[in-house]
Amino acid sequence: MSNTQAVLSLRNVDTPTPLWDELTRLNHAVRHHLHWHTELTVSSVALFSTNCPSSRVEIHVPGDRAEACARVLAWRESLLDTTVHLEVGQEPKVSVYGRFFDGTAVAVTAPLSAEDVDDLDTHQLGDTVFAWLQTHAA
Secondary structure (H helix, E strand, O other): OOHHHHHHHHOOOOOOHHHHHHHHHHHHHHHHHHHHOOOOOOOEEEEEOOOHHHOEEEEEOOOOHHHHHHHHHHHHHHOEEEEEEEEOOOOOEEEEEEEOOOOOEEEEEEEOOHHHHOOOOOOEEOHHHHHHHHHHOO
16 A cells, blocks of 8 residues: 555544644745745644644754754744743754744754763753754854
């Protein structure tokens, strides 16, 4: 079975039409945002919906620390109501959470290496992360 056939066969499952409509809306929201913000970089996009109020988009961006920081900052500038989070540990990453102009919830995440955050011992939020991003951006 090809990927196209697998996707088409999923439509035959008893999945509520509103779910498919919401996934279509999320797809359109991402495409619209990227149309107007051509400077943004994306390595992958995931759409999540159980019902309209809990829908969200997750975007991953690539790059070494300097590129990843610059890309996350660019995404931050393009979103509304943003906050940033830096996670340390076995799989360090930096994320910006916000909303597209239509209100769709978005999380943009860049993976980091352990060496990128070796000077930090706990997760960081807000202005501290914003300053860290600016310091390390290309």
